[in-house]
Amino acid sequence: EINMKRLQRRFYEMASIGSTENEGVHRLALSDQDKIARDTFIDWSKQAGFLVRIDDFGNIYVRKEGTASKKPIVIGSHLDTVPKGGKYDGSLGVLAGFEILESLLEIEPLETPVEVVVFTNEEGARFPNPMLGSGAISGVFSKQHVYDMVDDDGITFESELERIGYKGDKANRLKEFEAFFELHIEQGPVLEQQGLPIGLVKGIQGLSWHTVQFTGESDHAGTTPISYRRDPMQSAAKAIMRIGEWVENLGDETLVTFGKISSLPNTINVIPSEVTFSMDIRHPNKKVLLRRIETAKTLIREVALEDDTQSLCEDLSLMLPVLFDESLIDLLQSSCQQHGIGYHEMFSGAGHDAMYMNNLGPTVMLFSPSVNGKSHCEEEETSWEDIEKSVKVLGESVVRLASS
Amino acid sequence: EINMKRLQRRFYEMASIGSTENEGVHRLALSDQDKIARDTFIDWSKQAGFLVRIDDFGNIYVRKEGTASKKPIVIGSHLDTVPKGGKYDGSLGVLAGFEILESLLEIEPLETPVEVVVFTNEEGARFPNPMLGSGAISGVFSKQHVYDMVDDDGITFESELERIGYKGDKANRLKEFEAFFELHIEQGPVLEQQGLPIGLVKGIQGLSWHTVQFTGESDHAGTTPISYRRDPMQSAAKAIMRIGEWVENLGDETLVTFGKISSLPNTINVIPSEVTFSMDIRHPNKKVLLRRIETAKTLIREVALEDDTQSLCEDLSLMLPVLFDESLIDLLQSSCQQHGIGYHEMFSGAGHDAMYMNNLGPTVMLFSPSVNGKSHCEEEETSWEDIEKSVKVLGESVVRLASS
Ligand SMILES: NC(=O)NCCC(=O)O
Ligand SMILES: NC(=O)NCCC(=O)O
Numbered sequence: 001e002i003n004m005k006r007l008q009r010r011f012y013e014m015a016s017i018g019s020t021e022n023e024g025v026h027r028l029a030l031s032d033q034d035k036i037a038r039d040t041f042i043d044w045s046k047q048a049g050f051l052v053r054i055d056d057f058g059n060i061y062v063r064k065e066g067t068a069s070k071k072p073i074v075i076g077s078h079l080d081t082v083p084k085g086g087k088y089d090g091s092l093g094v095l096a097g098f099e100i101l102e103s104l105l106e107i108e109p110l111e112t113p114v115e116v117v118v119f120t121n122e123e124g125a126r127f128p129n130p131m132l133g134s135g136a137i138s139g140v141f142s143k144q145h146v147y148d149m150v151d152d153d154g155i156t157f158e159s160e161l162e163r164i165g166y167k168g169d170k171a172n173r174l175k176e177f178e179a180f181f182e183l184h185i186e187q188g189p190v191l192e193q194q195g196l197p198i199g200l201v202k203g204i205q206g207l208s209w210h211t212v213q214f215t216g217e218s219d220h221a222g223t224t225p226i227s228y229r230r231d232p233m234q235s236a237a238k239a240i241m242r243i244g245e246w247v248e249n250l251g252d253e254t255l256v257t258f259g260k261i262s263s264l265p266n267t268i269n270v271i272p273s274e275v276t277f278s279m280d281i282r283h284p285n286k287k288v289l290l291r292r293i294e295t296a297k298t299l300i301r302e303v304a305l306e307d308d309t310q311s312l313c314e315d316l317s318l319m320l321p322v323l324f325d326e327s328l329i330d331l332l333q334s335s336c337q338q339h340g341i342g343y344h345e346m347f348s349g350a351g352h353d354a355m356y357m358n359n360l361g362p363t364v365m366l367f368s369p370s371v372n373g374k375s376h377c378e379e380e381e382t383s384w385e386d387i388e389k390s391v392k393v394l395g396e397s398v399v400r401l402a403s404s
Numbered sequence: 405e406i407n408m409k410r411l412q413r414r415f416y417e418m419a420s421i422g423s424t425e426n427e428g429v430h431r432l433a434l435s436d437q438d439k440i441a442r443d444t445f446i447d448w449s450k451q452a453g454f455l456v457r458i459d460d461f462g463n464i465y466v467r468k469e470g471t472a473s474k475k476p477i478v479i480g481s482h483l484d485t486v487p488k489g490g491k492y493d494g495s496l497g498v499l500a501g502f503e504i505l506e507s508l509l510e511i512e513p514l515e516t517p518v519e520v521v522v523f524t525n526e527e528g529a530r531f532p533n534p535m536l537g538s539g540a541i542s543g544v545f546s547k548q549h550v551y552d553m554v555d556d557d558g559i560t561f562e563s564e565l566e567r568i569g570y571k572g573d574k575a576n577r578l579k580e581f582e583a584f585f586e587l588h589i590e591q592g593p594v595l596e597q598q599g600l601p602i603g604l605v606k607g608i609q610g611l612s613w614h615t616v617q618f619t620g621e622s623d624h625a626g627t628t629p630i631s632y633r634r635d636p637m638q639s640a641a642k643a644i645m646r647i648g649e650w651v652e653n654l655g656d657e658t659l660v661t662f663g664k665i666s667s668l669p670n671t672i673n674v675i676p677s678e679v680t681f682s683m684d685i686r687h688p689n690k691k692v693l694l695r696r697i698e699t700a701k702t703l704i705r706e707v708a709l710e711d712d713t714q715s716l717c718e719d720l721s722l723m724l725p726v727l728f729d730e731s732l733i734d735l736l737q738s739s740c741q742q743h744g745i746g747y748h749e750m751f752s753g754a755g756h757d758a759m760y761m762n763n764l765g766p767t768v769m770l771f772s773p774s775v776n777g778k779s780h781c782e783e784e785e786t787s788w789e790d791i792e793k794s795v796k797v798l799g800e801s802v803v804r805l806a807s808s
Binding site for chain 2: 082083084123124125128130186187188189205207209218219220221222223224225226228231233234236237238240241244247248254255257258259260261262263265266267268269270271272273275278280282316348349350351373374375376377
């Protein structure tokens with residue numbers, strides 16, 4: 001029923017759009033490469049005879065009608081990547097969904113309509129809120145907030161959406177569904193360690209993003225005695241190290257990551273006037289997450305006080321933990337059992353569009369194993385043997401639900 | 405004899421070229437702004453009837469002939485600035501020299517020729533070696549090294565020199581001189597604290613520039629347990645902090661500064677694959693300086709070993725400490741005394757073109773006080789009352805030497 005050859009052909013064609021020299025993909029949201037990926041996907045959809053619609057955030061919906069007037073079953077993910085990211089993150093979920101949609105053409109027409117959705121700016125790598133398209137249609141972000149959002153070059157979301165020709169109609173937004181499924185790579189090491197081909201995702205841990213800035217006094221590197229300095233680079237180093245050590249000593253599920261850093265004026269012989277870095281904090285429990293954020297902020301303020309520098313911790317995004325729909329988890333589980341495919345129940349460490357779709361209706365995810373647990377990098381890899389199992393289980397679940 | 409109004413008029417016209425909104429100057433070496441500054445200076449020189457020549461590194465020489473065929477007395481400094489720098493750094497020395505040259509037109513012709521020189525890329529803010537023009541003509545850098553040097557955008561020194569029309573003739577280089585004088589702002593707090601208007605500079609401390617890079621493993625911020633990480637950001641923070649604390653605890657004249665920093669892929673939810681920062685180390689004593697560099701490198705290697713990351717410490721420039729010509733220091737001192745002007749004998753914390761001119765012949769510097777000791781920033785300030793004293797003493801010394 002599932003045509004793995006066709007899926008692979010499409011997958012590698014998609015991976016060639018924005019491909020990097022080390023076999024990764026660099027395809028930032030609403031970039032020229034993203035436009036080509038979208039255009040290609042829509043071409044395929046129209047060739048297969050599906051209805052295509054685009055909403056006012058650039059989310060793309062490809063629909064196969066049902067025989068009854070029912071809420072659709074939706075499968076979705078994203079086509080944008082982080083800078084120098086991998087081929088599987090997002091793209092796998094979209095193209096697996098599309099393969100299932102095409103394979104449904106070959107069986108008895110179903111009562112329930114089925115849609116595949118491509119969400120805009122899932123990564124948050126270009127425009128600062130991740131899962132922006134799914135958050136926008138599920139009431140997390142206002143339209144104005146999304147449209148006014150700027151990238152590092154000060155270019156707005158709205159102007160880029162218009163530029164690449166993907167500013168569609170508000171009426172096209174997904175409003176309700178029977179079920180939302182997202183197949184995604186795990187992006188972590190758990191399934192590989194367990195030696196199991198499928199992760200049934202019970203929920204997603206909470207995450208919170210911040211910009212931290214230390215301000216001091218810019219001065220000449222050669223003429224300013226150490227004791228006269230108010231050096232924000234020393235404060236930044238201290239804060240990054242202390243927060244890192246605090247989290248390591250906690251030894252629990254708390255994660256903290258400092259991915260971006262820059263200094264001003266960024267000159268070899270000038271003590272910086274300011275140093276800015278990003279902070280990503282995660283925990284599966286809402287209360288604990290909020291407490292961890294407060295402790296990190298306190299540690300930052302303490303460093304500034306000690307060093308006589310100034311600190312600022314700006315909140316960028318807070319995504320609270322979610323629990324997925326239990327009956328959909330049961331459905332996936334029984335599809336696995338029917339095919340004799342092993343699975344592992346787990347939480348997701350990464351945010352996904354399913355996190356916000358969960359606000360709109362019954363939602364669930366399934367994971368395919370990541371080789372060496374690596375993701376958000378060019379080495380990202382998942383075996384086609386494992387992918388085949390996930391696509392089978394997902395397709396089976398969709399057909400069962402659509403016929404029930 | 406010295407016309408302060410004329411000097412000020414020229415000074416503020418020069419400061420307007422590349423001026424920033426906070427009254428600083430942003431005029432990187434061989435940029436469009438640098439070209440305008442050079443063209444303006446050459447216009448003034450030609451209007452005053454001086455001979456102008458340009459060498460193969462873009463150094464500009466303005467010459468007033470003497471009545472005898474003697475080696476020239478040379479006054480010089482630079483017109484480039486650091487990003488968002490001040491108006492006085494470099495520019496003061498060039499324009500004070502030019503004012504002295506013009507004022508010499510109004511007295512009896514001197515036996516000795518006098519030249520004013522503008523050196524290229526003194527700051528090292530664009531092309532990584534500071535004092536590049538003076539180093540090139542004094543045998544520190546080979547012509548190929550200078551020409552092939554690239555800025556952060558990969559643009560070569562040679563192509564920029566050609567683009568702005570300042571690739572002159574090797575025959576025009578300064579080869580020998582009777583004396584080299586550089587008037588510069590102190591760029592530090594000492595003279596202000598001493599309440600003295602002139603610094604007689606006995607020498608320059610040594611300085612050494614490096615690029616430090618930690619490499620680890622890029623991974624997803626949400627799915628990679630802390631204990632699995634090889635995070636170069638943590639290593640960079642640790643190294644910056646440990647070296648900072650070590651130098652603070654030394655409590656001697658050692659200075660260390662981390663001015664630049666960046667990470668790859670520089671994404672909020674990605675553990676970086678590499679973090680790179682600059683290191684500037686200084687000490688007035690050659691042996692101690694070399695020992696300090698070794699210790700800093702050891703600390704960096706230790707951090708990498710502890711964290712299971714990789715470290716690299718690339719040497720960019722080593723400028724050994726210099727001592728200036730004693731008879732020229734005596735000459736400046738006796739000019740101060742003759743005018744009843746107070747002075748302070750001191751070392752320079754910053755490198756200057758005089759550092760390399762010292763290789764070619766008798767060299768000395770004098771400093772004017774920096775308000776609040778601030779430099780390499782837009783707030784850079786020096787009082788005209790203090791400047792007048794320095795220009796008088798320098799002019800007096802040149803005339804005395806030229807007539808002796
Ligand atoms: N899957 C994924 O990387 N989503 C982006 C949000 C996150 O960093 O968890
Ligand atoms: N004067 C000056 O800032 N020169 C550049 C070299 C240094 O950083 O000391």
